[in-house]
Amino acid sequence: MTNNANKSSLFSGVGGIVIAGAVVGLISALLVKMGNPGNMGFCIACFLRDIAGTTKLHTAAVVQYFRPEIVGLVVGAMAMSIVSKEFSPKGGSAPFTRFIIAAFVMIGALVFLGCPLRMVLRLGGGDLNALVALAGFAAGILVGIFFLNKGFSLKRTYTVNKAEGFAFPVALVGLFVLSLVVPTLFVVSEKGPGSMQAPIIMALAAGLIVGILAQKTRLCMVAGIRDLVLFKDTKLLIGFCSIIIAALIGNIAFGQFNLGFAGQPVAHSAHVWTFLGMLVVGFGSVLLGGCPLRQLIMAGEGNADSAVTVMGYIVGAAFAHNFGLAGSAYSAENPVGGPSANGQAAVIIGIIVLLVIAFANSKKAKN
Amino acid sequence: MKTVDARGLSCPQPVLMTKNALASNEKQYEVLVDNSTAKENVTRFATNSGYKVSVEEKGDDFVLTLSK
Numbered sequence: 001m002t003n004n005a006n007k008s009s010l011f012s013g014v015g016g017i018v019i020a021g022a023v024v025g026l027i028s029a030l031l032v033k034m035g036n037p038g039n040m041g042f043c044i045a046c047f048l049r050d051i052a053g054t055t056k057l058h059t060a061a062v063v064q065y066f067r068p069e070i071v072g073l074v075v076g077a078m079a080m081s082i083v084s085k086e087f088s089p090k091g092g093s094a095p096f097t098r099f100i101i102a103a104f105v106m107i108g109a110l111v112f113l114g115c116p117l118r119m120v121l122r123l124g125g126g127d128l129n130a131l132v133a134l135a136g137f138a139a140g141i142l143v144g145i146f147f148l149n150k151g152f153s154l155k156r157t158y159t160v161n162k163a164e165g166f167a168f169p170v171a172l173v174g175l176f177v178l179s180l181v182v183p184t185l186f187v188v189s190e191k192g193p194g195s196m197q198a199p200i201i202m203a204l205a206a207g208l209i210v211g212i213l214a215q216k217t218r219l220c221m222v223a224g225i226r227d228l229v230l231f232k233d234t235k236l237l238i239g240f241c242s243i244i245i246a247a248l249i250g251n252i253a254f255g256q257f258n259l260g261f262a263g264q265p266v267a268h269s270a271h272v273w274t275f276l277g278m279l280v281v282g283f284g285s286v287l288l289g290g291c292p293l294r295q296l297i298m299a300g301e302g303n304a305d306s307a308v309t310v311m312g313y314i315v316g317a318a319f320a321h322n323f324g325l326a327g328s329a330y331s332a333e334n335p336v337g338g339p340s341a342n343g344q345a346a347v348i349i350g351i352i353v354l355l356v357i358a359f360a361n362s363k364k365a366k367n
Numbered sequence: 368m369k370t371v372d373a374r375g376l377s378c379p380q381p382v383l384m385t386k387n388a389l390a391s392n393e394k395q396y397e398v399l400v401d402n403s404t405a406k407e408n409v410t411r412f413a414t415n416s417g418y419k420v421s422v423e424e425k426g427d428d429f430v431l432t433l434s435k
Contacts, residue, residue: 093375148383223379231382289378298377
């Protein structure tokens with residue numbers, strides 16, 4: 001069957017990515033208005049960390065909640081990929097290496113206090129600390145690109161059984177339903193970010209919509225900058241910018257905009273660690289082939305490697321809180337905030353581990 | 368005709384392999400991919416590089432023919 005390569009509809013073009021970005025930005029501002037923590041309409045790192053908390057994989061009392069947004073994202077992506085015949089169960093591309101990279105990506109993100117998507121949303125909320133994060137993120141992406149050009153590859157995937165492709169979405173939905181039916185099994189924060197929640201139905205719907213759009217448009221924070229540098233391709237970067245602008249408009253409309261470094265919600269101003277934490281995120285995400293949002297979407301499309309990656313994020317989050325690695329937000333006692341010595345050490349270890357993995361999997365060194 | 372086999376690989380690798388292959392500046396290439404994202408990205412890159420792209424579906428794979 002021959003088809004026109006450019007038939008690709010509204011959503012694979014630039015118009016689609018602008019719309020998708022705008023919807024993500026506006027929905028994010030709305031979720032904050034409806035109860036989510038500041039500049040946290042979406043944060044894949046924070047939300048997976050909350051899920052790790054509610055299932056008691058860590059016991060940080062302020063960040064425990066089964067975020068419905070995550071469930072919506074995965075189910076939305078799964079539904080969309082089935083409809084568009086893009087659901088494709090596959091796996092086998094260095095799963096455990098991906099798990100390790102993902103764990104460090106999560107630790108880097110929690111040192112900064114946000115995944116790349118929340119970094120973008122923080123920019124749209126006026127949080128200038130996110131500019132430092134963006135610089136670190138971009139630096140990390142450049143390091144990753146250096147290795148891509150050296151032939152870095154985690155090798156190919158293979159088709160697996162349908163059941164394997166559905167295993168992650170089904171397990172996630174099953175756990176979520178369990179959290180609604182037998183809530184006493186789970187813990188939910190009574191104060192702190194974990195206690196700040198948009199209504200469940202709304203959070204679920206928001207996730208579904210963004211999951212559908214992100215599947216359709218391949219929205220990815222890391223690919224935006226990566227593809228600009230590698231291929232002079234601006235499509236995904238336009239989505240990135242569209243989110244910032246829409247979040248900015250939404251935040252101004254809802255009175256949530258606050259320009260500056262100090263006093264930002266769930267944030268700190270330890271710039272060196274913000275930079276280095278996001279460097280780990282950018283570097284690791286290039287090695288993984290996509291940001292945490294994109295990994296969740298691909299897990300919904302039946303990619304078992306991405307499912308393993310998401311598990312790596314969750315375990316990384318559990319380690320981050322069990323070992324006190326995550327950055328501390330501003331508080332009266334700690335007006336700058338930032339990561340503890342443990343967190344700083346973990347970031348340095350993360351950079352070293354990623355370098356070792358990148359060298360070990362670069363083609364020209366071997367074949 | 369030069370063939371780039373990028374099956375099983377996810378982006379950016381298929382585009383990167385295509386980019387490296389295009390450096391030899393031949394009239395026609397065949398690029399094999401197995402996912403829609405790679406199909407779209409390789410198509411976009413090749414089109415921007417001045418190639419015409421036609422896509423054929425073969426089982427689970429896509430065969431992209433790039434020609435000048």
